[in-house]
Amino acid sequence: MVEVGFVTGAIGRSSLVGFSSRNNERAVQRRGRARVVMAYDGSPVKVGVLGCTGSVGQRFMTLLEDHPWFDVVGLGASPRSAGKKYNDAVSWKQASAIPEKMKEIVVSECVPDAPAFKDAMIIFSGLDNTFAGDIEDEFAKAGKAVFSNAKNHRMDDDVPILIPTVNASHLDIIEAQRKNKDIPGFIITNANCSTTAMSIGLKPIHEKFGLEKVIVSTMQAISGAGYPGLSSMDIFDNVVPHIGGEEGKMETEAKKILGTCADGSFQDADFMISAMCNRVHVIDGHTEAVSMQLKTKATPEEVIDAIRSYPSIAKSLGLPSAPAKDVDYNDAPDRPQPRLDRMVGNGYTVTIGRVRECNVLDIKLVLLGHNTIVGAAGGSILNAELCCVKGLV
Ligand SMILES: NC(=O)c1ccc[n+]([C@@H]2O[C@H](COP(=O)([O-])OP(=O)(O)OC[C@H]3O[C@@H](n4cnc5c(N)ncnc54)[C@H](OP(=O)(O)O)[C@@H]3O)[C@@H](O)[C@H]2O)c1
Structure with missing residues (x-):
């Protein structure tokens, strides 16, 4: 296996201080101990989905079912759904069937120290606005790369509203965000x-x-x-x-x-x-x-x-x-x-x-x-893919 940043514990506590990108090859320097020079090879990245039972959450399930890079390991929703198998917790409204591999996953509460999220590098959030802000903060503090659909952080001075085809350069703000908020992870939002x-x-x-x-x-x-x-x-x-x-x-x-x-x-x-x-x-x-x-x-x-x-x-x-x-x-x-x-x-x-x-x-x-694909779950997935390519995850 090629050694890549996110496989070796990329975002965690060690802070990214710079990267250059050429043909997907990048040299990553980190403070402290020397790190490997890496090439992103598309190795599976473990991801969690918060708000998995909702309209956006269900779309995440269909789009992540056969995703070539992302492997869903944890699902989160409200305390009403936590403890149930996804199949029993969700009121499924998509035209395609519930993905087989998601059906048996037990839904967790949305807390970063839940075993379901321990190994997830990326957290996709389709959480209700009422709860999204604080929960997403906790996951970013725990070192996760959080991709949010909620309004709570969109207008923060150091949080991008990212759309790869429109403003990929707004990713440059992440270094400032980590510094300002003193967090090892980060938050990237979708627009409304x-x-x-x-x-x-x-x-x-x-x-x-x-x-x-x-x-x-x-x-x-x-x-x-x-x-x-x-x-x-x-x-x-x-x-x-x-x-x-x-x-x-x-x-x-x-x-x-x-x-x-x-x-x-x-x-x-x-x-x-x-x-x-x-x-x-x-x-x-x-x-x-x-x-x-x-x-x-x-x-x-x-x-x-x-x-x-x-x-x-x-x-x-x-x-x-x-x-x-x-x-x-x-x-x-x-x-x-x-x-x-x-x-x-x-x-x-x-x-x-x-x-x-x-x-x-x-x-x-x-x-x-399409409001739940490019306008929500699909947009978050593109943003996470961009972060992989750019060496941020
Ligand atoms: N729908 C769209 O087209 C769209 C597009 C862009 C952005 N958005 C934004 O995306 C977010 C989700 O929208 P949605 O339409 O998918 O909403 P939704 O269908 O109402 O789903 C909300 C999700 O939040 C979970 N939740 C509720 N209370 C919770 C709590 N206390 N703790 C943890 N999880 C909780 C729900 O879980 P339970 O099932 O367990 O209650 C459910 O999974 C919102 O912020 C929305 O503004 C939506």
Whole structure:
């Protein structure tokens, strides 16, 4: 077996002080005793999943079932589920069957010293916001690399909201985070699901023409509210024009994600944004209608060209879950649609359509992203894969 950082106890108490990356080969220096020079060889990394019974947690189960690098060794949920086999604890709502190898795992309480998490290097968190912040802190203090879907740490000054195709350079903040928080592990967050789809979709346009103003109206799927979410009496035959806290999240998180990271701090992107969020009668997939004013004027054809020619960054970084294209354009006049397009790129691709002139701002379009795959569990998995490739795990 090739000796690799995470196999030899990589993140633990020893602190990473620098790495360089070339063809996935990296030299890792650590304080104290000399460490090996390593090449990531895809050896299995043990992982735990917190919030394993929820909407995001169940998606983690399906995406990790046959993952080439990650091996699920521990599952955590509330004290109501702890002590039960996963098969008995979960109310399974996915279209595919419960993965066989997960069924018999006994769910633990979400504490880092539980035997189930002892050997896990990576902790994926699909925890409810009410509890996520403190629990994730405890796991990072215990030396784990925590990949969170919750809002609690997203706007911390030293925590990235990471999307590999948009802002992989924001990983540079981790060294500052470990220093500031004096922790051997670290926390990396995902954006709120509607913000992730919008940030991926707008990145090629922002990079080429610069965003000045953005107005977005969302049509968000029911699964975004978790399980059991809204009652059928509330959502059937209906649109609910309010999702608690969602508009504020879109307006703040997108500017952090599309901003820069330098010298141990983030600088927000300098565009204005207004969001209107609606829950609609769709199971999975958030659709968003976006109008924007650009710093450099562009025709619809130039915007479409910027989207189509945007490189497949996650794939080029060697991330095994990466889709062929992170963002793609569908030129049919009535696409994207959630039922038809949410599984493009196995749910990891954001699809854009209907780019046209806007009579008020410059350009308007429709974009769609799968909320529990690229917008949640899949996004966390890509982030963890990126950390493996970059030598942080
Ligand atoms: N759904 C989405 O599309 C989406 C997208 C992006 C981000 N998010 C975020 O991801 C997180 C999870 O969302 P979700 O939709 O999956 O929620 P959910 O379906 O309500 O699941 C919540 C999970 O948290 C666990 N939990 C509840 N109380 C707990 C406690 N006291 N201690 C430990 N675990 C506890 C639950 O376990 P039990 O089953 O045992 O109660 C369950 O596994 C939230 O922070 C949400 O905002 C969701």
